Amino acid sequence: MARLTAGVAMSHVPAIGVAVDLDKTDEPYWKPLFAGFDFSKDWIARQKPDVIFLVYNDHASAFGLETIPTFAIGCAEEFEIADEGWGPRPVPNVKGAPDLAWHVRQAVIQDNFDLTTVNEMKVDHGLTVPLTLMYGQPAQWPCLVIPFAVNVIVYPPPSGQRCFELGKAIRSAVESFDQDLNVQIWGTGGMSHQLQGPRAGLINHEFDNNFLDGIVSDPESLASIPHVDYMREAGSEGVELVMWLVMRGALDSDVNEVHRHYHVPASNTAVGHIILENK
Amino acid sequence: MALDKPYKDIPGTTVFDSDMARLGYHVNQFCMTLMDPRNRERFLADESAYLDEWPMSEAQKQAVIDRDYNQLLKLGGNVYYFAKLFSTDKISFAQGAALMTGMSEEDYKDMMVGGGRSPEGNRFSGEKENG
Numbered sequence: 435m436a437r438l439t440a441g442v443a444m445s446h447v448p449a450i451g452v453a454v455d456l457d458k459t460d461e462p463y464w465k466p467l468f469a470g471f472d473f474s475k476d477w478i479a480r481q482k483p484d485v486i487f488l489v490y491n492d493h494a495s496a497f498g499l500e501t502i503p504t505f506a507i508g509c510a511e512e513f514e515i516a517d518e519g520w521g522p523r524p525v526p527n528v529k530g531a532p533d534l535a536w537h538v539r540q541a542v543i544q545d546n547f548d549l550t551t552v553n554e555m556k557v558d559h560g561l562t563v564p565l566t567l568m569y570g571q572p573a574q575w576p577c578l579v580i581p582f583a584v585n586v587i588v589y590p591p592p593s594g595q596r597c598f599e600l601g602k603a604i605r606s607a608v609e610s611f612d613q614d615l616n617v618q619i620w621g622t623g624g625m626s627h628q629l630q631g632p633r634a635g636l637i638n639h640e641f642d643n644n645f646l647d648g649i650v651s652d653p654e655s656l657a658s659i660p661h662v663d664y665m666r667e668a669g670s671e672g673v674e675l676v677m678w679l680v681m682r683g684a685l686d687s688d689v690n691e692v693h694r695h696y697h698v699p700a701s702n703t704a705v706g707h708i709i710l711e712n713k
Numbered sequence: 714m715a716l717d718k719p720y721k722d723i724p725g726t727t728v729f730d731s732d733m734a735r736l737g738y739h740v741n742q743f744c745m746t747l748m749d750p751r752n753r754e755r756f757l758a759d760e761s762a763y764l765d766e767w768p769m770s771e772a773q774k775q776a777v778i779d780r781d782y783n784q785l786l787k788l789g790g791n792v793y794y795f796a797k798l799f800s801t802d803k804i805s806f807a808q809g810a811a812l813m814t815g816m817s818e819e820d821y822k823d824m825m826v827g828g829g830r831s832p833e834g835n836r837f838s839g840e841k842e843n844g
Binding site: 634 | 782799806828
């Protein structure tokens with residue numbers, strides 16, 4: 435049977451992708467950020483996951499306002515890289531895991547989460563930057579990916595509680611799949627940031643570090659944080675952190691924290707990163 | 714009954730809720746078309762003519778032409794859609810964000826490198842004046 439072995443969370447700032455693509459990672463501005471992923475690259479080379487269930491949000495690349503799915507699961511064989519206005523990032527296309535994705539889709543909908551099924555979708559920095567941070571610049575991604583897009587742009591996003599419960603349903607679905615696969619779940623986005631209006635640039639170190647503590651040992655409490663608290667405390671775009679709760683819901687209640695990293699800034703954003711293993 | 718909007722008192726922040734998404738539908742969908750390089754070219758060649766193809770209000774069109782992003786936020790625009798205008802104008806997301814704060818690009822960058830804008834005094838409208 436498929437096993438869900440570990441969860442990884444990280445921010446997915448577009449400028450991180452630009453820094454890698456333009457070979458700027460050794461510059462003083464970027465070096466401390468990337469240093470926090472050295473461990474992670476070694477770790478994932480040892481773990482060798484077959485499939486990444488990658489929870490992220492699309493940034494008006496695949497979905498404009500014509501269709502706004504709250505939860506969308508990508509079931510295709512392959513996902514091309516979106517052009518976000520500067521040309522597509524020079525990274526390989528993302529290979530899907532359609533057998534597992536279709537299986538999870540059916541099981542999760544039967545478990546009362548009404549997912550939208552997507553078979554044609556380009557993926558943007560929300561999905562490719564996390565892959566870059568963990569794998570660097572390979573000619574092909576060494577894993578299959580199930581893109582799982584969450585609406586966090588048009589208010590309201592799903593609640594933290596809903597995301598946490600969805601994670602549990604995803605775990606049950608993955609572990610009922612009849613193939614021996616090592617599956618990881620990644621939650622991306624955040625941490626504190628605000629990209630709009632006169633309050634742009636807001637960063638809340640205390641909120642972020644409490645969130646990093648809570649995601650390890652007390653996710654139930656984090657799941658009850660209302661949207662308004664994220665927006666007030668962690669910036670209007672800080673509400674993306676609900677996506678970390680999907681990841682956390684899919685793990686054991688008691689996990690091993692194997693790595694943590696926090697760095698400010700990447701462009702407008704506080705970058706947080708954590709790796710959790712099921713025991 | 715009206716929707717509860719507990720976020721209305723967050724200073725300097727426009728939440729892209731149902732009302733704003735409806736108000737700004739055409740502004741944002743116009744921005745989406747700028748993902749195509751041919752449309753970027755056509756827009757830059759004659760901005761007014763391009764905007765006239767959309768059922769946007771005159772105030773919305775003028776705010777686009779002025780690149781007045783705070784005004785566009787009030788009129789239903791969303792920053793992830795503005796990103797298409799940023800790339801059309803060849804400016805980064807940080808440069809776009811700096812524009813909305815009224816800070817110079819350099820001052821904004823320095824603020825971020827220094828740890829970002831503190832939440833202290835920035836949680837509730839009027840907090841600074843009262844505190």
